[in-house]
Amino acid sequence: MPNTVTFGKYYYASLFLAIICFICAVLSLGISTHADVYIKTDIEGSGSGSSYHEGRVNEATGFRNATSSYHYEGVQTSELTSQVSEFMMAGGDGSYWNYHRTWTEKDIAGKNEMRISVGKIEGSYYGRNGMNISYNAAGDEEFVSTLRIETENATVELDVINWKTGKPATLEEIDRAGQFVIDQVVRLTSPIKEPEGWLDFCESLNRDVILSDESGIYVVPAGYTVDKNRKLVRLNSSLT
Numbered sequence: 001m002p003n004t005v006t007f008g009k010y011y012y013a014s015l016f017l018a019i020i021c022f023i024c025a026v027l028s029l030g031i032s033t034h035a036d037v038y039i040k041t042d043i044e045g046s047g048s049g050s051s052y053h054e055g056r057v058n059e060a061t062g063f064r065n066a067t068s069s070y071h072y073e074g075v076q077t078s079e080l081t082s083q084v085s086e087f088m089m090a091g092g093d094g095s096y097w098n099y100h101r102t103w104t105e106k107d108i109a110g111k112n113e114m115r116i117s118v119g120k121i122e123g124s125y126y127g128r129n130g131m132n133i134s135y136n137a138a139g140d141e142e143f144v145s146t147l148r149i150e151t152e153n154a155t156v157e158l159d160v161i162n163w164k165t166g167k168p169a170t171l172e173e174i175d176r177a178g179q180f181v182i183d184q185v186v187r188l189t190s191p192i193k194e195p196e197g198w199l200d201f202c203e204s205l206n207r208d209v210i211l212s213d214e215s216g217i218y219v220v221p222a223g224y225t226v227d228k229n230r231k232l233v234r235l236n237s238s239l240t
Helices: 008-033 198-210
Strands: 037-053 057-076 081-093 099-104 112-135 141-162 169-188 224-226 232-234
Touching: 057 112, 081 099, 112 169
Parallel strands: none
Antiparallel strands: 037 057, 057 081, 057 099, 081 112, 099 112, 112 141, 141 169, 224 232
16 A cells, blocks of 8 residues: 655645745845945936936926926935935926925934925026935934025925824925025934124134235224224223
8 A cells, every 4th residue: 555645744844945935035125125325417408307216305306498407416325315406497487397396204303304395487496405314323313404596486385394293293384486595404303503603704804804914994893893913802801
């Protein structure tokens, strides 16, 4: 009588191999999705076109029958996510085909979101936005955005939104339509470094202008005077 064949041991062996294959597939997918990505694109010319980049930070541009100059840089690593979107155009017809947008996901630096939208561009336009996501020494996520817009005529919407409670809480909302020059800095987690004050600038004039032997006129700021050593001092200070 032939021996009875049992498939139990083969079943468990096949199951074990299937599990091993599944683990390898997951690891392979993880490695591929975390690969470092570096992108740099420059395009100049006339006509119509669009661009789109997607991720934790995003950007999109569009133009129709216009002259344009486009620059994009994107970096995505385990420690850093950043992009620079710079767009310049001339001859925009004011339609919805002419736009420049950058935005983030809703989980940036503690459930925050940022949206920058310039649309219906008419005439000339220049916009540059840089977004950067990184981590500080404590491992906390930090975000910074720098923005420069010069537009002859367009609609502009700037929004910073917090989603911690599950409902949107507007941290900043700016709407404009017309001709504007806009500079903006947004930092999440760490404070904005103050630029050099005008009095610090005056301090540098002690070296460059007041102490110079060249002839000319120097206007002393209100509340200040120049002592006998040709240094800028406050009026309530003792003169030497």
